[in-house]
Amino acid sequence: MRLVFAGTPxxxxxxLDALIASERHEVVAVVTRPDAPAGRGRRLVASPVAxxxxxxxxxxxxxxxxxxxxxxxxxxxxxxxCCPVVAYGALLPKVALDIPARGxxxxxxxxLPAWRGAAPVQHAILAGDQITGASxxxxxxxxxxxxxxxxxxxxxxxxxxxxxxxxxxxFAGSGLLAATMDGIEDxxxxxxxxxxxxxxxxPKLTVxxxxxxxxxxxxxxxxxxxxxTPAPGAWTVFRGERLKLVAARPLPGEDGLAPGDLAVxxxxxxxxxxxxxxxxxxxxxxxxxxxxAADWARGVRIAPGERLGAADVR
Numbered sequence: 001m002r003l004v005f006a007g008t009p010x011x012x013x014x015x016l017d018a019l020i021a022s023e024r025h026e027v028v029a030v031v032t033r034p035d036a037p038a039g040r041g042r043r044l045v046a047s048p049v050a051x052x053x054x055x056x057x058x059x060x061x062x063x064x065x066x067x068x069x070x071x072x073x074x075x076x077x078x079x080x081x082c083c084p085v086v087a088y089g090a091l092l093p094k095v096a097l098d099i100p101a102r103g104x105x106x107x108x109x110x111x112l113p114a115w116r117g118a119a120p121v122q123h124a125i126l127a128g129d130q131i132t133g134a135s136x137x138x139x140x141x142x143x144x145x146x147x148x149x150x151x152x153x154x155x156x157x158x159x160x161x162x163x164x165x166x167x168x169x170x171f172a173g174s175g176l177l178a179a180t181m182d183g184i185e186d187x188x189x190x191x192x193x194x195x196x197x198x199x200x201x202x203p204k205l206t207v208x209x210x211x212x213x214x215x216x217x218x219x220x221x222x223x224x225x226x227x228x229t230p231a232p233g234a235w236t237v238f239r240g241e242r243l244k245l246v247a248a249r250p251l252p253g254e255d256g257l258a259p260g261d262l263a264v265x266x267x268x269x270x271x272x273x274x275x276x277x278x279x280x281x282x283x284x285x286x287x288x289x290x291x292x293a294a295d296w297a298r299g300v301r302i303a304p305g306e307r308l309g310a311a312d313v314r
Contacts, residue, residue, distance in 0.1 A: 001081035006031040010048040011170045012086035018174040029059040067093045104139040113194040116144035117202035122162045125227035134173035136180040147191030161229040214259035217275040218250040246282035260309040269293040
């Protein structure tokens with residue numbers, strides 16, 4: 001088939017690579033989000049998918065909106081048979097959905113109908129799911145509601161951050177998407193409607209969602225830190241400023257620390273929660289690079305009675 005691939009971030013690149021390598025299909029163009037400012041200089045930078053496509057000599061389309069007439073006209077000229085999608089980042093209007101003869105097929109990082117939305121991996125970790133996966137489905141106008149072509153499963157490990165899990169799913173899902181294109185092309189694969197039961201939603205996490213509540217159980221604190229890493233980044237407050245929590249782990253047993261209370265040793269930083277303590281492993285103060293929590297504690301010279309989680313933030 002003639003394919004137009006739609007995707008934007010690094011997590012979409014493995015799927016693009018798998019389709020470029022396919023001997024059965026041709027990626028004739030890529031659709032991605034416009035260049036965005038990045039870094040301290042805020043210069044415009046092309047998306048990872050755009051960079052990979054340009055390396056491969058593939059035409060890159062960067063519409064401000066996928067309903068722009070210039071983009072739609074070019075897509076009609078190209079005449080793709082199918083448009084595979086991975087984390088494109090914009091809603092596709094019906095006028096665009098109707099152009100490829102075999103539709104737009106999305107690789108979504110959950111086992112649908114669980115975790116429909118922008119942040120399925122983060123929500124799977126926050127919810128304590130032990131198994132997740134990826135699904136390919138035919139895009140409809142509803143939110144991730146289209147019929148499913150196939151799935152792969154993946155274990156959620158106890159130490160996984162959302163970044164860790166998403167990386168594994170990106171590579172497992174790339175094979176699924178390529179196989180889905182094969183099955184659509186030769187007619188051996190039919191999409192199956194999603195069940196009405198088991199639907200859950202996974203909206204994009206906000207900075208407010210990532211604030212740690214030290215009154216919550218240690219297990220919940222651990223999930224928030226892992227689920228919000230690398231983005232939007234779990235955080236708390238120390239001396240009126242935000243302190244990013246890069247890595248932590250629950251500590252079993254009784255410790256006598258009240259929520260937010262600090263117990264600092266030569267090589268450790270423990271924090272009380274609503275159940276038992278967690279150990280901070282890596283933190284990132286405002287304006288600084290990530291550092292070991294014990295090094296941070298030595299540097300700021302925590303006084304007796306100081307704690308994490310005060311309400312005022314500068």
